[in-house]
Amino acid sequence: MKFLKRYKNGFIEYGKYSVIGIVCAALDIGVLNALLYFFPTNDTVLLTIFNSTAYMAAILNSYYWNSKYTFKIKKSKKQFIAFIVQAFVSLLIANIVFIGGLWVAEFFSTLPNWLQTNIAKGLSMYLSSLASFFFNKHFVFKDRLEKGTS
Numbered sequence: 343m344k345f346l347k348r349y350k351n352g353f354i355e356y357g358k359y360s361v362i363g364i365v366c367a368a369l370d371i372g373v374l375n376a377l378l379y380f381f382p383t384n385d386t387v388l389l390t391i392f393n394s395t396a397y398m399a400a401i402l403n404s405y406y407w408n409s410k411y412t413f414k415i416k417k418s419k420k421q422f423i424a425f426i427v428q429a430f431v432s433l434l435i436a437n438i439v440f441i442g443g444l445w446v447a448e449f450f451s452t453l454p455n456w457l458q459t460n461i462a463k464g465l466s467m468y469l470s471s472l473a474s475f476f477f478n479k480h481f482v483f484k485d486r487l488e489k490g491t492s
Contacts, residue, residue, distance in 0.1 A: 356475065358412040362404060363471055370400035374463055375456075384455060386441060393440050393463065394433060397470070401429045404474070413483040421482055428477035436470035 443462025
């Protein structure tokens with residue numbers, strides 16, 4: 343029975359995490375597209391900087407809402423540092439997938455640049471979000487799980 347309750351709670355957590363993720367995704371895409379609108383570029387270095395800026399805006403928003411709503415924890419310096427470490431690893435994943443997606447998109451040059459960029463962004467967001475959920479659940483907020491409040 344305890345297994346079923348834990349499975350159900352994990353499913354509910356993932357649902358809450360997903361709702362917050364949608365809001366953060368909108369913020370992430372919004373910041374990226376605003377930067378591209380005001381500073382249009384195809385330069386990979388600038389695109390990586392833009393992607394990182396957008397990602398960090400979303401990840402800080404994610405920390406606030408997931409710590410308060412999804413995992414319902416008291417924030418601590420230890421957890422915030424762990425969160426920043428996981429955010430950095432997730433950012434690396436996001437940028438590798440983003441740049442890889444841009445490289446693949448070059449083969450589909452009939453698509454407008456903004457669409458190629460947003461497709462690459464979407465794929466990077468999805469894969470980095472999966473990694474981020476895993477890291478948050480099993481490393482950042484693990485103390486809460488060890489106390490039996492999952």
